[in-house]
Amino acid sequence: MIGDLKKSQIDWRQIKRCVLAECKKLDARIAVVGTKESASCLLDIIADTDIPLAGIYERVEFNGKPQFHGHPVHPLNELSQLKPEDVVVIASSAEATQLYDTFMRIRSLCPCRVIHLKTLLRTFSLIDELKDPLKFEFDHFLFGNGLLPLSGESSYWHPVPPDVDFRDKTVLELGPFEGHDTVMILDQKPKKVIGLEARPLNYAKISVMRSLYNWQNYELLLGDMHLFPQLVKDKIDIIFCAGVFYHSDKPWWLLENCMEQCDTIVLCGHVASEHSPSGQQKRQVTLASGTYDFEVYPECGWEDGLSGVTSESLWFKEEDLIHFLDYHGFRFKKYSEHVNPLGLWMMSVVTRK
Numbered sequence: 001m002i003g004d005l006k007k008s009q010i011d012w013r014q015i016k017r018c019v020l021a022e023c024k025k026l027d028a029r030i031a032v033v034g035t036k037e038s039a040s041c042l043l044d045i046i047a048d049t050d051i052p053l054a055g056i057y058e059r060v061e062f063n064g065k066p067q068f069h070g071h072p073v074h075p076l077n078e079l080s081q082l083k084p085e086d087v088v089v090i091a092s093s094a095e096a097t098q099l100y101d102t103f104m105r106i107r108s109l110c111p112c113r114v115i116h117l118k119t120l121l122r123t124f125s126l127i128d129e130l131k132d133p134l135k136f137e138f139d140h141f142l143f144g145n146g147l148l149p150l151s152g153e154s155s156y157w158h159p160v161p162p163d164v165d166f167r168d169k170t171v172l173e174l175g176p177f178e179g180h181d182t183v184m185i186l187d188q189k190p191k192k193v194i195g196l197e198a199r200p201l202n203y204a205k206i207s208v209m210r211s212l213y214n215w216q217n218y219e220l221l222l223g224d225m226h227l228f229p230q231l232v233k234d235k236i237d238i239i240f241c242a243g244v245f246y247h248s249d250k251p252w253w254l255l256e257n258c259m260e261q262c263d264t265i266v267l268c269g270h271v272a273s274e275h276s277p278s279g280q281q282k283r284q285v286t287l288a289s290g291t292y293d294f295e296v297y298p299e300c301g302w303e304d305g306l307s308g309v310t311s312e313s314l315w316f317k318e319e320d321l322i323h324f325l326d327y328h329g330f331r332f333k334k335y336s337e338h339v340n341p342l343g344l345w346m347m348s349v350v351t352r353k
Helices: 009-026 037-046 076-081 096-109 122-129 139-145 180-187 200-213 225-231 251-261 318-327
Strands: 030-033 053-058 071-075 087-090 113-116 170-174 192-197 218-222 238-242 264-271 281-287 290-298 312-315 330-340 343-352
Touching: 009 037, 009 122, 030 037, 030 076, 037 053, 053 076, 071 076, 076 096, 087 096, 096 113, 096 225, 113 225, 122 200, 122 218, 170 180, 170 225, 180 192, 180 200, 180 238, 192 200, 192 225, 200 218, 225 251, 238 251, 251 264, 251 312, 251 318, 290 318, 318 330, 318 343
Parallel strands: 030 053, 030 087, 053 071, 087 113, 170 192, 170 238, 192 218, 238 264
Antiparallel strands: 264 343, 281 290, 290 312, 330 343
16 A cells, blocks of 8 residues: 555655645644554654654554654553543554454543545545546436436436435435436435445546536535444435445444434345355354354455445344344334345345434
8 A cells, every 4th residue: 555655656655645634634733553564654754743742552562662663652541641632543444344353442441533645645545546537337317217217217216215304404425336326316315425435436427417417416525334433524414325334354343333323224135034045154243242153255345436445344134134124223114125147136225313
């Protein structure tokens, strides 16, 4: 990631400008967790600038008082001494879900905002990805009946969720992809829609749709859906989570974050069932709410624009998903379902009891 880019002088100059710009937007002291290559590159970038450093922290236990780039390295438990307005940056090239334990540990130690190094690289990743031409997978909908439905055509990709009033609400849409559900949400007259997309290419596609449809009350963010509490500043009334939670290798983390931040979740996607393709690998995971048998599916990582960003994903069984939501105080109400070549696709509205 950032270390590889440093080998190219042109890319390194560009990435340095992009990361510095993101650091300045934080308007806070930065605490760096990690002392390996990624942390080294980040410290090189902010060296001799006016960006204040709140310290360097390391998960590994050590003796004495080691130095890194001329700064003392502190044990992770000293993060408790930081101020709430400070920002902790996890300097790692790993994906967010691979850093789950680190995020949880830091959150238990300090009240600061915690971000991933890739958040500081989002501007550069967008610029780099746009070197290739944009290609829309669902242009037949987006530029056809999505814009001007003919007689008998459905206006929306998904039906409008029943008993959900979007009017004058702030809606967070996770993984909008190309904006085919965004069209439906915005037609319900919300106060604001915030789209959070992990893939730079999809971010660019949605930017095109925003211009084409002239969306006025729309904000688009580039980042990992599991980290939306750190990326979204607005108070959220409704989370629209369609077609994404089954692309996660830690779907429980995503859903726990959703339930912590919002009382109403539109939850649509594949679940493990008798309709799943045969021969799927199983994985047992024990959480506070119980032990679950997930189906394991391969993902293409960053190789295409349709899959999750990790190498595999875990699918809840529908009955396990209902139990998990119930344990956390939420009611599950399914309003539609169908079977496609990948298995059972369900659409539901999840609300706090």
